[in-house]
Amino acid sequence: MTETIERPLLNVLRGKRSDPAPIWLMRQAGRYLPEYRKLRADKGGFLDLVYDSDAAAEVTLQPIRRFGFDGAILFSDILIVPHALGQDLWFETGEGPRLAPKLSDAALGDLEPARHHLKPIYATVSKVAAALPDETTFLGFAGSPWTVASYMVAGQGSRDQQAARALAYGDPAKFTAIVDAIADLTVEYLSGQIEAGVHAVQLFDSWSGSLSPTQFERWVIAPTAKIIGALKKRHPDVPVIGFPKGAGGKLAAYARETGIDAIGLDETVDPIWADSVLPGDLPVQGNLDPLALIASGDDLAVATAGIKRAFAGRPHVFNLGHGILPHTPIDNVERLLGLVREG
Numbered sequence: 001m002t003e004t005i006e007r008p009l010l011n012v013l014r015g016k017r018s019d020p021a022p023i024w025l026m027r028q029a030g031r032y033l034p035e036y037r038k039l040r041a042d043k044g045g046f047l048d049l050v051y052d053s054d055a056a057a058e059v060t061l062q063p064i065r066r067f068g069f070d071g072a073i074l075f076s077d078i079l080i081v082p083h084a085l086g087q088d089l090w091f092e093t094g095e096g097p098r099l100a101p102k103l104s105d106a107a108l109g110d111l112e113p114a115r116h117h118l119k120p121i122y123a124t125v126s127k128v129a130a131a132l133p134d135e136t137t138f139l140g141f142a143g144s145p146w147t148v149a150s151y152m153v154a155g156q157g158s159r160d161q162q163a164a165r166a167l168a169y170g171d172p173a174k175f176t177a178i179v180d181a182i183a184d185l186t187v188e189y190l191s192g193q194i195e196a197g198v199h200a201v202q203l204f205d206s207w208s209g210s211l212s213p214t215q216f217e218r219w220v221i222a223p224t225a226k227i228i229g230a231l232k233k234r235h236p237d238v239p240v241i242g243f244p245k246g247a248g249g250k251l252a253a254y255a256r257e258t259g260i261d262a263i264g265l266d267e268t269v270d271p272i273w274a275d276s277v278l279p280g281d282l283p284v285q286g287n288l289d290p291l292a293l294i295a296s297g298d299d300l301a302v303a304t305a306g307i308k309r310a311f312a313g314r315p316h317v318f319n320l321g322h323g324i325l326p327h328t329p330i331d332n333v334e335r336l337l338g339l340v341r342e343g
Contacts, residue, residue: 209246267321
């Protein structure tokens with residue numbers, strides 16, 4: 001009981017309403033902060049930063065020191081799991097991540113597992129947990145199997161996940177094996193983060209919006225339910241936030257069938273509609289448009305007030321509908337904090 005009182009965000013994720021709502025922002029540790037840009041320049045490549053536990057811990061703590069957010073999100077990447085499964089991982093400047101061999105051509109069994117890639121992440125968690133203020137909730141995360149599989153199959157991100165969708169239809173046995181491998185390692189990975197010191201975890205399904213309803217049931221809901229069921233057996237008191245970006249009308253089914261403790265909403269979701277279709281006691285996270293934060297002005301105030309009103313009757317964590325954008329002004333973030341906390 002003492003722990004939930006000391007950490008407002010964790011309290012809300014466990015089902016208690018709070019006024020004002022606690023706040024953190026997806027990708028709050030990153031490129032919009034001058035202190036991050038300086039450290040990144042000193043350290044070099046993105047993966048070098050992620051796998052340097054001292055540096056990654058520093059990046060995780062930077063927005064807490066500057067803004068006093070109610071939650072700290074681990075600085076890492078969803079592609080650590082395929083790296084640990086045995087794919088090569090690197091980042092092309094200006095183009096994003098690359099994975100090889102592509103599983104559209106290669107077999108999962110050809111990969112040589114590389115679980116040692118998980119150890120620096122656990123070390124980062126331990127360092128952050130030791131340094132966070134007592135009242136700050138520490139969030140770990142992983143990518144959900146569908147989104148991670150889409151990268152593993154295509155070897156990179158894509159607009160419509162065509163390669164993964166084609167493989168899921170054309171060779172469902174092969175695609176099932178990939179998704180199952182991701183899910184199994186994700187349980188191990190998130191459990192390791194919890195044991196190292198995070199208080200709650202989030203599953204990012206960034207590409208869930210590209211699937212038909214039946215495929216969404218098979219490749220988003222079912223694997224997510226498998227992960228949550230396994231995690232709850234190990235860590236029954238640790239909340240899990242699900243973030244199925246682009247799910248739209250499938251959000252209610254996702255909320256009912258996965259076993260999540262809280263649901264994140266992207267910026268395209270009408271908060272009034274979401275409040276009406278989601279279980280009344282389910283904590284909701286979101287869902288300010290990241291571009292409204294950049295624009296600031298009246299739009300930011302109106303949107304923030306509208307989200308607060310829509311979710312006033314349920315546990316609510318204020319957040320963006322997706323990650324904060326690199327060119328977001330620091331002053332706008334400070335203004336948002338004032339709007340959320342003071343009205």
